[in-house]
Structures are given as structure tokens and as C-alpha cells.
Amino acid sequence: MTDRLANARARLERVGQGHVLRHASRLNKAQQDRLLSQVEAIDWHQVTRLVEAYVSNKPRFAMPRKLEPAEFYPAQPPANLAGKYVDARALGERLIREGKVAAFTVAGGQGTRLGWEGPKGIYPATPLRRLSLFGCFAEYLRKVHSKYGRRCPWYIMTSPANDAATRQYFQENDHLGLDPADVVFFPQAMMPAFDMASGRVLLESPDSLALSPDGHGGSLKALHRSGALEDMRRRGIEQISYIQVDNPIVKVIDPLFVGLHALDRCQMSSKMVPKAYPKERLGNFCMVDGRVTVIEYSDLPDELAEQRIRGGPRDGQLRFQAGSIAVHVIRVDFVEAINASGDFALPYHRAEKKVPYWDFDRDAPVDPPQPNAVKLETFVFDALPLCERSIILETDRVEEFAPIKNADGVDSPATSRALQIERAARWLESRGVRVPRNAEGEPDAVLEIRPLTAIEPDDLDPASLPKTIARGSEVLI
Ligand code: UTP
Numbered sequence: 001m002t003d004r005l006a007n008a009r010a011r012l013e014r015v016g017q018g019h020v021l022r023h024a025s026r027l028n029k030a031q032q033d034r035l036l037s038q039v040e041a042i043d044w045h046q047v048t049r050l051v052e053a054y055v056s057n058k059p060r061f062a063m064p065r066k067l068e069p070a071e072f073y074p075a076q077p078p079a080n081l082a083g084k085y086v087d088a089r090a091l092g093e094r095l096i097r098e099g100k101v102a103a104f105t106v107a108g109g110q111g112t113r114l115g116w117e118g119p120k121g122i123y124p125a126t127p128l129r130r131l132s133l134f135g136c137f138a139e140y141l142r143k144v145h146s147k148y149g150r151r152c153p154w155y156i157m158t159s160p161a162n163d164a165a166t167r168q169y170f171q172e173n174d175h176l177g178l179d180p181a182d183v184v185f186f187p188q189a190m191m192p193a194f195d196m197a198s199g200r201v202l203l204e205s206p207d208s209l210a211l212s213p214d215g216h217g218g219s220l221k222a223l224h225r226s227g228a229l230e231d232m233r234r235r236g237i238e239q240i241s242y243i244q245v246d247n248p249i250v251k252v253i254d255p256l257f258v259g260l261h262a263l264d265r266c267q268m269s270s271k272m273v274p275k276a277y278p279k280e281r282l283g284n285f286c287m288v289d290g291r292v293t294v295i296e297y298s299d300l301p302d303e304l305a306e307q308r309i310r311g312g313p314r315d316g317q318l319r320f321q322a323g324s325i326a327v328h329v330i331r332v333d334f335v336e337a338i339n340a341s342g343d344f345a346l347p348y349h350r351a352e353k354k355v356p357y358w359d360f361d362r363d364a365p366v367d368p369p370q371p372n373a374v375k376l377e378t379f380v381f382d383a384l385p386l387c388e389r390s391i392i393l394e395t396d397r398v399e400e401f402a403p404i405k406n407a408d409g410v411d412s413p414a415t416s417r418a419l420q421i422e423r424a425a426r427w428l429e430s431r432g433v434r435v436p437r438n439a440e441g442e443p444d445a446v447l448e449i450r451p452l453t454a455i456e457p458d459d460l461d462p463a464s465l466p467k468t469i470a471r472g473s474e475v476l477i
Helices: 002-014 029-040 044-055 079-097 133-148 163-172 218-225 228-235 255-263 302-306 332-340 380-386 413-430
Strands: 101-106 154-158 183-187 190-192 203-205 211-213 239-244 268-274 284-288 291-295 322-331 349-353 357-359 364-366 373-377 392-394 446-448 474-476
Touching: 002 029, 002 044, 044 373, 079 101, 079 133, 079 255, 101 133, 101 218, 133 154, 154 163, 154 218, 154 228, 163 183, 183 218, 183 228, 190 373, 218 228, 218 332, 218 380, 228 332, 239 255, 239 332, 255 268, 255 322, 255 392, 268 380, 291 380, 322 332, 322 380, 413 446
Parallel strands: 101 154, 101 239, 154 183, 203 357, 268 392, 446 474
Antiparallel strands: 190 211, 239 322, 268 322, 284 291, 284 322, 349 373, 357 364
């Protein structure tokens, strides 16, 4: 331990982070071991570069000289594309049946805005059963299995902070009805938080750095480092259906999307919804130097955000209307290729946050009232400009975007619940069921459709549905 401590100390002193171990001799062996393990897992030369680039300096967004809106496949195919959509769906279904598609959920985030204790995937999301987010995805995959006769493996990226609790949840709940061999967990890497004024790494307690997950972009490295990519290769997986953990109605695997992406021989593709208003907090799909690039809502200049199309079939629509819903299909060999170079790195995004830390002068924890720290994360969509080919598919928000991000207000459990009920109502109405609606046009009943029953309206068998839903009733289909 003494050598280990001395080596680590020397390394930290060299990069101006000596404070991390300055009090380590007061710790017991187990505490020293914990702290040293964290220190040894960090590339301190990279840390020095990051402090210089992102903490001491605030990188300004470099607006590309030419920014064009990205083209997309419309949700409803125009006549000239109808045949292609049919072929694409057939191809997507064939890839699923041949066992070439895996589901991948990034679930390593801290979910601070929601304020839920424990992994977000355990959050009870559905209107009636209060089924968890993981439960929704598991039922979806069980339905995919029953429809296509093939089990799709499910990869779940956790973080060291929620890995054990996530695995325990699956264990205690019989892997949500899935074969445990088909559910693969792996943790992402962590990144220290930096004191905003000094650039020094913060400690949350005398024996631990203040660490947080390195962003969903970390998934592209974690897939490689964890051996998940090799596991995919062994199973013959070619395409990864990437989803976030917070959207209970996401199409965990969408044959049309997988098929369009595969037909067009893309490396990584995306889904979008038309933005509801110019500065909606969604990433904007743009073209920069011939590559699809996501520009964050805060970086898109107002004048571009407000521009409208004049004339033609899309008259009046926002020119930059494609908002990202963080759903992608990614080729396995693309993730392999970007990792093969050894120095693959996505750009970091800087966020100023309130990070509790340990004050060694007072020997006490501090809960800062104002943002005191810089956190750095990478975003998965920053891999899009690395793709030679990448398509975007439009989708209807009510059909597949009901995220649970905040405790109240927009993108909260309440808005998600309303969208889930609206989608269920539409699906039932499309199969001839009369659904009561109030004066505002909202369904006047609490409706929930199990993914095990239907993952698209056509899965609903009209013969087994009620003719009418009673006003104010609760109906689980
Ligand atoms: P968010 O951007 O909503 O972040 O993540 P978050 O950490 O979950 O929530 P807040 O900001 O603290 O409230 C979008 C998706 O990316 C995953 C999340 O689990 C979610 O599925 N994610 C985010 C990771 O897997 N790792 C990360 O480091 C960050």
C-alpha cells in the first residue's frame, strides 16, 4: 500500500492535483484502497488537458459556416417512397428474425432532475399497472419474440453508481420474464467533477472523489471496453437499437427504422419529431460539411431557429424542424471501427453544476448553494458526423416520445402519463373502439395497453376488444 500511495501521490503532484491524496494517511486501509482504486482508474494526463480546455477556459460553440437542415424520411411515406418503406420494414423484420438485432438501453444517468432514489429504469411509469420503465422494455422485447420467433438480446449500460441496484432489481423480478442469458449489463466510465475556480478535482468524502458518469456518449467506448461488442459478435448481432431509459413508449426495436437504416447502408441513424416550437429543448438535426450533425437547442441561433419554409407542401413549417428524440440504430462494425483507432474521443460538453464536496479545512461536507463545479460529459449524437451515411426517420410524438425527465412540468411523469393514455386511445379508436373524450378532446378514461398485448395498433385483435370504453373507467388491455 505504501508504494501504491507514494506512486499515486507523485503522479497527482505532477499534474497539480496533489490535494486528492494529501490527507490519505489519516484513512484506514479500506478507505485508502477505495480512493486509490478511483485514482488509478483515471487518465490524469487527459484530466490536465480537460481542465485546460474546459474548466480554466469556457469553450465557445464554433458555429459552422454553413448550416443546412438535415433531410429526413417522413413518418407517412409519400407515394414515391411507399414501396421503399414496405421493403424496409420487411428487411427490418428479416434482420430481427435472423437474430441480427439487439436492443441497447443507456441507463447510466443520475436522473437528478426526476429526484428518484435508485436506478431510473425502476421508476413506475405506466398509468394503471405502474409498470417500471425496464418493465415496459422487457414486455416489448417479449412481444418482439412472440411476433418474430426470435429472442433479441438486451444490453443495458449502467454506471458504477447504479449497477448493483439495477442487477438486483432484475434478479428479484425474475429478469422481467426474459431469459437471464439475454440480458447483459455493463457499467460505463466515470468522470471527476472539477472545482470551477481552481480546476481541482473535487472529493465528495475523504475517501472518495466526486465522480459522475461520463455521459451517454460514453456508451460507445463502454460497449467496446466491457466486451459487450464481442458478445454481440459471438451472437451474430449486426445492428444495435439504441434507446434511453426514460421513455416508456419508445419502440425498443422498430423494424421500419432498422430496415431503412440497413437498406441505405448507414453506420448510425436517428429518429426525429418535428419541434413543437422554434427553441424547444431538443437537439437539431443539421447538415455540416455533408454530414449529419446535432446542434443543441442552446447553440442554434434564434434567427435560424425561427426560419420558416415558404411555399411547397411544407409551407409554414420550421426550416430546422427535426428535433432529436435520442433513438438510434447503430451498426456493430461502426462501433468497432471507431474504437479500433485507440484514440477515439467524442468532444466533451461542459455543464456548471452544484456538486457537494468535502472541505478538508473544516473536515465537513459542503452542500453548495450555487453551482461550484464543472462536469464534463460526452453525447452519443456527436458520433453522427463520423458517419459517411446516416438517415433520419420522422415519427409522431404521441406514438413514441413520452419522456420522464423532470419531477413536474414538461417531460414529467404527468405529461408522460397523458401521452401514454392518448396513444392507447388512438390505437383503440383505430381498431373501432369508442373512447370517451372530454371537451378538450382528451380521453376521459385511464387506458393502458400492455406491450405484451400490442406494440403497434395492428397487434390489437378487434374481436377481443370492448366496443366502448365507459366514461371515467380504468381499462387495461
Ligand atoms: P439525461 O440527459 O436525461 O441525463 O440522460 P440523466 O443523468 O439521466 O438525468 P439528469 O440530467 O441527471 O436529470 C438521457 C439518457 O442517457 C442516459 C440516461 O440514463 C438516460 O437514459 N445516460 C446519461 C447515461 O447512460 N449515462 C450518462 O452518463 C448520462
